Amino acid sequence: MRDAYHEELDTLTDRLVEMTRLVRSAMSRATTALLDSDLHLAESVISQDEEVNRLYAEVETSIYEVMATQQPVAVDLRTVISALRMASDLERMGDLAEHIAKIARLRHPESAIPASLRDIILEMGQIAERLITKTGTCIATRDVELSKELESDDDAMDKLHRRLFRILLSPDWKYGIEAAIDITLAGRYYERYADHAVRVAHDVVYLVTGSRQEA
């Protein structure tokens, strides 16, 4: 009985890691769709978000099963409850990638991103991918040290986010209101995506150490 139970907990972890893969791929495609105004890619992100939601529902169901049939305590209890929070954050990250893809779709065949901002958006996308890749490794390995690395990636994201605003607000801005709104929202989505990645990593620290960090 006890063995089947730990297998169930492992499956839970596998599903969370799988969720990180899906939302990493979604963000990678969303960024390319946004930069290249690639409608096909944007549509793929939007339609495949369903898969993330399905995995989330599966994680939730299996958590209820574990809770109802076993009596997890100590680290196992923390694992199960943290899994619930992580799955919720990861599901939200899928939504944020989808929102970015929707901006790309809305402006197609135009690009929502003026040429002079492509570099920043590309870098925000790369940091987002780096973050979620590390988050996945954190979940799989429970590496508390790695989770600290995410903080500096998140700082880099915040810096780019602020730079984006400075450019939008500079007197040289010549792309009008619509582009400013698109970029304001896209910037916000990248920044929130990073925040959620950090929260998930903090949950890994919590489940390993039992002490909670600020998200």
Add this chain to the structure above:
Amino acid sequence: MRDAYHEELDTLTDRLVEMTRLVRSAMSRATTALLDSDLHLAESVISQDEEVNRLYAEVETSIYEVMATQQPVAVDLRTVISALRMASDLERMGDLAEHIAKIARLRHPESAIPASLRDIILEMGQIAERLITKTGTCIATRDVELSKELESDDDAMDKLHRRLFRILLSPDWKYGIEAAIDITLAGRYYERYADHAVRVAHDVVYLVTGSRQEA
């Protein structure tokens, strides 16, 4: 033992209701601060978000205690797990009110909201308050019917949000990029606040009926 346990569950519910009161008050003050450029009020929202976070931590701790010391099943298990999700959504609603207050603070002594948009923002604020008030009643009374009412309030919020964008994008827009960015973000915060209120109400439906609705 069983009685103390149910008292603990009641305390959990009380704390969630208290959280709805705090984030309602925060949103109410944030909206006034935004519309009247009231720095004092904005600061009060920002400094008091700590209280929401503290309540969230308390809810989390007591959930772990209940899980570790009791073995909640069926509706009790759903109550406890839902409480965790609800507290997380409510905590986030406090953050969103704080973000709105920060826009007010950033633009003080100017107002971030041009006169012609005051009505829409006021209405978004009122819908937000109506939503969270109903959410609080939902949690306290477990009234599944009431939770359905939140959907139409949320629809009204989405409509206002779209109207806001139409105004920003109209050729008559004369308030520049900075105001457009402020309003884009504020609009997003109100809309997200409403989404979270609906999610919490859905969690009430879930804990009562055991079946999950789309958020």
